[in-house]
Amino acid sequence: MEEFIFHNPTKIIFGRGKIGELGKEIRPVGKRVLFVYGQGSIRKYGVYDQIVRSLEDGGIERVELPGVRPNPVLSLVYRGIERAREAGVDAVVAAGGGSSMDTAKAIAAGVAADHDVWEFFQFRKTIKKALPVFAVPTVAASASEMNGAAVITREEGARKFSARSPHLNPRTSILDPSVLFSLSPTYSAYSAVDAITHALEGYFNNTAGESALQERLIEALIRTIMESTEIILRDPRNYDARASMMWSAVLAFNGLTTAGLGRATLPVHMMEHSLSALYDIPHGAGLSILLPAWMAFRAAGDPGKFARFGRAIFGIEDWDDLSAALRGARFLRAWFGGIGAPVTLQEGGIPEGDVEAIAEHALALAGVWQLPEYTKDVMIEVLRRCTIPFPG
Amino acid sequence: MEEFIFHNPTKIIFGRGKIGELGKEIRPVGKRVLFVYGQGSIRKYGVYDQIVRSLEDGGIERVELPGVRPNPVLSLVYRGIERAREAGVDAVVAAGGGSSMDTAKAIAAGVAADHDVWEFFQFRKTIKKALPVFAVPTVAASASEMNGAAVITREEGARKFSARSPHLNPRTSILDPSVLFSLSPTYSAYSAVDAITHALEGYFNNTAGESALQERLIEALIRTIMESTEIILRDPRNYDARASMMWSAVLAFNGLTTAGLGRATLPVHMMEHSLSALYDIPHGAGLSILLPAWMAFRAAGDPGKFARFGRAIFGIEDWDDLSAALRGARFLRAWFGGIGAPVTLQEGGIPEGDVEAIAEHALALAGVWQLPEYTKDVMIEVLRRCTIPFPG
Structure with a gap:
């Protein structure tokens, strides 16, 4: 196990009907917030009303920034920073999916900086402070509600970059699994793909070598995500399945699974950022296309961990390592296809x-991602496998 | 899954040679600390020197409180509170096992209170503040380094009670697995028993019903603890095994495994507190005697979860639930006996x-523990099973 720092101070309030506690959580840090959300789905499903009521009950004024879209853009971050400064807000509240939370985090860092916020995403500046962020996720996928990462796309040149800092960890996130009841089957499937990819990137891409504890934790999460998703697609209002998925998705990318793994890299996420920046497809859809193909590509050279995955998750027995590894990639692709994600x-x-x-x-x-082994040829090879019926 | 709050702000610095970072971590909160430790083993193995050097490098003065013993006592807590007040310390540093950390936490709460600290342990007062605590564990078992619990024995009447508050979570804990190299085989075994019992109490004793995610996480931890312990007993200086054990023991009792389980009770710990209060035996030894017997007792009435445990951990197949459950309890007892713990x-x-x-x-x-179903007769029944070769 390699050395690590684990520090995740986000307070999670989890359960049905808990959004009403938002105002009380914010009160200690101030009385005025910027409220960031998406394209109105939170209005349709009652989340908007619950948040507004809780803020009002807590005596907290709000300035709104609606209109966040999937693959959130820098221009909206700039607008949010401006609005937050004009109103002199004390905190930023995000409701929605990863896009809203990431936008809120970027604004929180930008307001506290005396330079262009994009510098953080270029790794030219380090985030040293930020306004406190509070989150009410309505999608279970990104784990942005319990980590310090934010991914933003700069429209010019279609560049999707990320920033990361403990200062971006939400102060409090309120997770009510029942808000997921109305999440479409398509987005429920994309969420599963995203969470599984988060868990698997650490599993496959680390410098620690054998890591029995982390591998077991990740396998526990993946089994639960798959099982919950299968229930959700049959029965979208199944509270327990939504709850298991919601908490598993958080644990898949809140630092738990990678603590001790050394340098855990995200090459599949990196390539996906090109897909979604260029074609504006949902992040989960891009990952679903890329992950099994990438696994097959990597397994061909070094099947060990991929074989372990195939055996642990799909019960593949009686096959040599390479066959078990390739079958694991194919089975995962079949599972992604089966839940309705493009492959x-x-x-x-x-x-x-x-x-x-x-x-x-x-x-x-x-x-930027410091993955020099991902040459153009390597990526062409992975992408070619994304065009054929069998990834490998 | 039941509603929960998860909030664990402790910063973990994990890795070989990291104790030197202690001073830097303390500096933001003050310049004078009470340094609490045990009976000198930290001097023998270089931990004392590393801590003192780090404090001195950070310009931090210290007042010492040595002499903490297993099953730490209230009288030493009172002495520590007095010493901390006289010296006007800003924080409390603990080095050692759960006893040192628990003593430090009790002192931290007591210094900040205007009444007898024992009131907190009687649940007559709630902890509202405490001095910041910093921990350097030299035993991997209690998870006190990443939770808000403290267990203290009042000598008068041999009463062992616990207090719990987020204010008692250490600010920073530094975990260097190499400090465990000199931990005796006996205490390495007791550590495994303690960590396994922490994980299993939530697994068996909760109000949430089926909880696939938590059960899988707990099984992942138990497998890793067992595997690591077997390596440690053969090869005490195996860094990876010590590291896996050290981090697994933390995750087994830092709130992760019980989040979502509703009310997770600790009847085995409760009974053990009587054993160690009355006979001053090590906590892990008491748990090793009690846990399998208690499992066999409970399995007889409701074998479901106990059968799951037997199948998942010991691969028991082809047996009905009751047989699988009882065999699981017997196998666990055999495993405890095999690592050298009393059963x-x-x-x-x-x-x-x-x-x-x-x-x-x-x-x-x-x-006090609000376990009214544990009547005298029930406990006699469990204890009788602790006297026979087969627990059930």
Whole structure:
């Protein structure tokens, strides 16, 4: 096990009907907030009303910033920073999915900085402070509600970058699994793909070697995410399944699974950022296309961990390592396809002929993400596997 | 899954040679500390020197309170409070096992209170503040380094009680697995028993019903604790095994495994507190005697979860629930015996004839722990199973 720092001070309030506690949580830090949310779905399903009522009950004024879209953009972050400064807010509240939370975090860091917030995303500046962030997630996928990461796309050049700091950890996040009842089957499936990919990137991509504890924790999460998702797709209002999924998705990317793994890298996420920046497809859809193909590509060279995955999750027995590894990648692709997520570029509406252009775009990210082994040729190889029926 | 609040702000710094960071961690909260430790083993193995050097490098003065013993006592807490007040310390540093950390926490709460600290342990007062606590554990068992619990024995009447508050969570804990190299085989075994019991009490004793995620996480921890302990007993200086054990023991009792389980009770711990209060045996030894016997007792009435445990941990197949459950309890007892922990009262040096007197003593705790189903007769039944070769 490698050395690590684990520090996750976010307070999680979990349970049905808990959104009403938001105002009380915010009160100790101030009386005015910027309230960031998406495109109105939180109005439709009562979350907006619950938040507004709780803020009002707590005597907390709000300035609103609606309109966050999937793959959230820098221009909205700038607008939010401006609005937050004008109103002199004490905190930022986010409601919605990862996009709303990431936008809120970027605004929280930007308000407290005396330079362009984009510098943080270019790793040219370190986040040293931020306004406190409070989150009410309505999607269970990103774990942004319990980590310090934010991913923002700069429209110019379609660049999707991330920033990370303990200062971006939400102060309090309120997780009510019943708000997920209305999440569509498609987005429920994308959520599962996203959470599984979060868990698996650490599992496959780390410098620690064998890590029995972390591997077991990750396998426990993946089993639960798969099982819950299968129940959710049959029975969207199943509270226990939504709750298991909601908490598993958090644990899959809140630092728990990677503590001790050394340098845990995210090459699948990196390549996906090119897909969603270029084609504006949902993050979960991009990951569903890329992950099994990437697994098959990597397994061919070093099947050990991929074989373990195939055996632990899909019960693949009586096969040598390479076969177990490749079968694991295929079974995972079949499972993704079965829950309704796209598993080839074509299914994602991405022209097969764009493989080279996508690799070219991702190459710029490989530098920033410090993944020099992801050359253009390597990425072309992975992307080609995203165009064929069998990833490997 | 039941509603929960998860809030664990302790910062964990994990890795070889990290004790030197202690001074830097303390500096933001003050310049003078009370340094609480045990009976000198930290001097023998270099931990004392590392801590003192780090405090001196950070310009932090110290007042010392050595002499903490297993089953730490209230009189030493009173002495520590007095010493801390006289010296006007800003924080409390603990080095050692659960006893040192629990003593430090009780002192931290007591210094900040205007009444007898024992009121907190009687649940007559709620802890509203405490001095910041910093911990350097040299035993991997209690998880006190990442939770808000403290267990203290009042010598008068041999009463062992606990207090719990987020204010008692250490600010920072530094975990260096290499300090465990010199931990004796006996205490390495007791540590495993303690950590396994922490994990299993939530697994068996909760109000949430089926909880696939938590059960899987707990099974992952138990497998890792067992595997690591077996390696440690063969090879005490195996860094990876010590590291896996050290982090697993923390995760087994830092709130992770019980989040969502509703009311998770600790009847085995409760009964053990009577054993160690009356006979001053190590906590892990008492748990080793009690846990399998208690499992067999409970499994007889409702084998479901106990059968799951037997199947998941010991691979028991082809047996009905009751048989799988009882075999699980027997296998666990055999495993405890195999690592050198006592598994009957007699092996623990406790007279078989004291069963009634122990039950009488534990009855007083059952009220405080709000476990009214633990009548004297029930506890006699469990304790009788602690005197026979087969627990059930």
